[in-house]
Amino acid sequence: AQSVTQLDSQVPVFEEAPVELRCNYSSSVSVYLFWYVQYPNQGLQLLLKYLSGSTLVKGINGFEAEFNKSQTSFHLRKPSVHISDTAEYFCAVISGNTPLVFGKGTRLSVIA
Amino acid sequence: DSGVTQTPKHLITATGQRVTLRCSPRSGDLSVYWYQQSLDQGLQFLIQYYNGEERAKGNILERFSAQQFPDLHSELNLSSLELGDSALYFCASSATSDGLEQFFGPGTRLTVL
Numbered sequence: 001a002q003s004v005t006q007l008d009s010q011v012p013v014f015e016e017a018p019v020e021l022r023c024n025y026s027s028s029v030s031v032y033l034f035w036y037v038q039y040p041n042q043g044l045q046l047l048l049k050y051l052s053g054s055t056l057v058k059g060i061n062g063f064e065a066e067f068n069k070s071q072t073s074f075h076l077r078k079p080s081v082h083i084s085d086t087a088e089y090f091c092a093v094i095s096g097n098t099p100l101v102f103g104k105g106t107r108l109s110v111i112a
Numbered sequence: 113d114s115g116v117t118q119t120p121k122h123l124i125t126a127t128g129q130r131v132t133l134r135c136s137p138r139s140g141d142l143s144v145y146w147y148q149q150s151l152d153q154g155l156q157f158l159i160q161y162y163n164g165e166e167r168a169k170g171n172i173l174e175r176f177s178a179q180q181f182p183d184l185h186s187e188l189n190l191s192s193l194e195l196g197d198s199a200l201y202f203c204a205s206s207a208t209s210d211g212l213e214q215f216f217g218p219g220t221r222l223t224v225l
Contacts, residue, residue, distance in 0.1 A: 032212055036216075042218060043114060043116075043202055043216035043217050043218045043219050044202065044204075044216040045114070045216070046213070046214070046215075049212070049213070051212065090155060094210075094211055094212065097168075099145070099157040099160060099168050099170055099211060100145075100157060100211055100214065101157070102154060102155040102156075103154075104154045105154065105155075
């Protein structure tokens with residue numbers, strides 16, 4: 001079965017510093033990859049997705065992610081974070097006909 | 113605002129009881145998905161309906177059931193509730209059945225006492 005590993009459960013970072021949230025998935029023939037963000041007391045919002053084509057995907061709020069097939073990774077990056085980026089971030093995968101499988105989440109805390 | 117609505121926002125009930133959670137998808141979306149988010153299990157897919165038919169099933173307990181009505185809204189029924197059923201229940205919708213672009217509702221927080 002497909003699985004997603006988010007290597008860091010919590011990531012504290014100072015405002016305006018860069019951040020990388022790591023995500024690895026179990027290997028499969030073809031995968032579709034997603035990053036969702038959950039702000040406190042809210043539902044999930046899609047940040048970005050990789051379906052095919054360019055391995056560098058740009059999303060909303062200045063985030064981007066790179067699909068690396070050889071390392072089965074899909075790390076999320078932002079060059080300069082803001083206080084408003086404080087939230088829980090979920091990496092997720094669809095493989096074949098399987099439903100969306102989520103990682104355990106990474107809590108990003110931006111410190112002023 | 114994703115366009116997906118869920119009611120109620122909060123629900124407090126007792127063990128052994130039965131509750132119904134409601135979801136209205138975005139206008140025009142045919143697929144509805146239900147997810148459970150808990151501290152120990154994380155976000156787990158429960159079930160998907162597409163245009164009224166069950167399309168996929170995940171880790172849904174036999175005590176739980178769902179349906180999608182002709183107007184495309186969906187209900188998740190949870191019965192014989194246990195303390196461990198306390199969680200956030202999310203509904204998501206998408207235009208197609210492949211799940212590649214899902215829009216999530218704000219969730220229903222269920223507390224079982």
